[in-house]
Amino acid sequence: MNISVIPTIQEARVEELRRKTVIVIDVLRATSTMLAALASGCRAVIPVETVEQAKELQLPGHLLGGERGCRRIPGFDLGNSPLEYTPSVVGGSVLVMTTTNGTRAIRKAEQAGRILAGSLLNARACAGKALALGREIVILCSGTRDIFSLEDGLGAGAIVDELLSAYTGSGRQGDHLQVNDFGLAMLHAFRAANGNLEGALLACENGRRLVSLGFREDVAYCSRLNAIEAAPEIADGRLQLFPTLTSL
Numbered sequence: 001m002n003i004s005v006i007p008t009i010q011e012a013r014v015e016e017l018r019r020k021t022v023i024v025i026d027v028l029r030a031t032s033t034m035l036a037a038l039a040s041g042c043r044a045v046i047p048v049e050t051v052e053q054a055k056e057l058q059l060p061g062h063l064l065g066g067e068r069g070c071r072r073i074p075g076f077d078l079g080n081s082p083l084e085y086t087p088s089v090v091g092g093s094v095l096v097m098t099t100t101n102g103t104r105a106i107r108k109a110e111q112a113g114r115i116l117a118g119s120l121l122n123a124r125a126c127a128g129k130a131l132a133l134g135r136e137i138v139i140l141c142s143g144t145r146d147i148f149s150l151e152d153g154l155g156a157g158a159i160v161d162e163l164l165s166a167y168t169g170s171g172r173q174g175d176h177l178q179v180n181d182f183g184l185a186m187l188h189a190f191r192a193a194n195g196n197l198e199g200a201l202l203a204c205e206n207g208r209r210l211v212s213l214g215f216r217e218d219v220a221y222c223s224r225l226n227a228i229e230a231a232p233e234i235a236d237g238r239l240q241l242f243p244t245l246t247s248l
């Protein structure tokens with residue numbers, strides 16, 4: 001089975017995603033925030049590319065969440081901090097979300113066979129679900145305005161690490177996992193950073209910017225490896241939790 005890690009949205013070629021499982025990564029912060037929302041009882045997340053598209057979906061029972069320039073969009077109910085998405089705020093609601101990178105990456109991946117939302121928070125759950133789906137795996141790093149972001153690479157490396165562990169542990173013979181060179185590079189980067197992922201994220205460009213804007217706790221939250229045992233999947237344009245969610 002082939003595993004490819006792609007550094008940015010721009011480098012993803014849609015025709016190469018078809019019939020594959022694509023895991024979209026935006027560690028700081030979109031997919032981490034989507035996971036937090038679903039873990040807090042949000043019924044579904046609808047990722048959209050533009051503010052206008054989000055406002056068209058401002059229906060009863062829907063909350064608007066997202067950011068531009070890291071800050072909550074005027075008129076929206078929530079920003080892009082995972083710490084805002086608590087059960088009392090989002091429980092039972094549908095969340096319409098637009099961010100600078102993560103929601104754009106999800107939309108780009110929609111030609112894929114199956115799409116999962118991944119981050120450091122749910123690396124193990126994503127690996128398990130992707131292996132169970134039995135398709136070639138593409139891990140798509142959102143990046144930041146089409147520039148590679150290291151935090152996304154660390155998230156991808158964590159998932160590759162979990163894939164290799166799960167696959168070896170399964171005792172499967174014959175077929176083996178083949179990881180592309182960028183994926184191997186991110187695997188080694190993750191293994192070097194593991195043990196102090198919070199420090200690694202704080203040192204990244206986006207981590208430093210979020211700290212300067214007062215979002216240091218967001219960076220700490222997004223660095224919590226495997227804190228959420230769920231691998232949400234996009235179906236009909238909505239991100240939902242299918243299997244049980246066991247912990248936050």
Ligand SMILES: O=C(O)[C@H](CS(=O)(=O)O)OP(=O)(O)O
Pocket residue numbers: 026028029030031067069070071080099100101102103142143144145206
């Ligand atoms: O909200 C975030 O942390 C970022 C903002 S920016 O792209 O780094 O300016 O957006 P995201 O779509 O979550 O990467």
Ligand SMILES: [Mg+2]
Pocket residue numbers: 026027028029030101102142143144149206
């Ligand atoms: Mg990001």
